[in-house]
Amino acid sequence: MKRIILLLALILGLTAFQQPAALAAPAFKDVDPKQYGWAMDAISFMVDIGVVSGYPDGSFQPGRWVDKAEMTVMIYRLFDRYRPFDPNGNYYIPDFQIDHFADVPKNHWAYKEISSIVTMELSNAVFLSQHGYNFYPDSKLNRIGTVYVLPVWLLESSYDIDDPAVVQTIMSMRDIPIIIAPDTDLPPKVDLLSDGRFGFDDDGENRTNTLFPFIVKKKGDLYRFYDTYSVNTAFNIALLQQKGIMTAWNGEFEPNEMLTRAEAVTILYRMYLDMKELGNLHLHSSK
Structure with missing residues (x-):
């Protein structure tokens, strides 16, 4: 009897020091630790909690491009308490609900x-x-398109970045177009109503991956963004940069x-960890 008790104690002791399965790297044949370290x-975390999965052939396809529908599904699964049209949710904004998508029928998989x-x-x-709102669910995302799709405002309550810091961050990125205009009552020499930045067009043209120039007005040493697109998009890029979620490389965004796919799960995982550290994750995710 004593031997049995000792044996059980030994087994339990060894089990206590084993790493949980969730922390183990997924055994995907195409996820090379040297390339995708x-x-x-x-990848491990997102697969373990069911946000994404591998393919029947044992691959993850980390280099495959992600479309808008796929990214939206990942966000939906990871932040399973983020339901902006649920009156019992933590982020209820019914006035922003889209009743009908012209290009996302009810039988669409997402x-x-x-x-x-x-x-x-x-x-x-x-x-x-x-004809209504177009989402273009099959459009493959580039990095600026990803910024547009991410619910970056979930991070705002836990981090404050002021306008000078936003301007400084954006101006440090060589590949972000900026138009600096004098601070006068006259609008800058850009037709803001026709270049597409406000998302309205008779044909609902797909501008998912289009980066419009940021309009900055300068008065002395002070800079401020001119229009809502410049304000919102610049803030989101700067916030993602400051938090290390999506960052510039060698001065380029x-x-x-x-x-x-590898980048998509990494971006969402970084958002998840940031919200967890700052204490607001439980409002938007049960994971």
């Missing part, structure tokens, strides 16, 4: 996720036309680089 933790979390706040991810 930066994404291993994110209809539930898209209709549940895509809002009018994503002004450069949805496009109003005479690389807005036109396409988003891969």
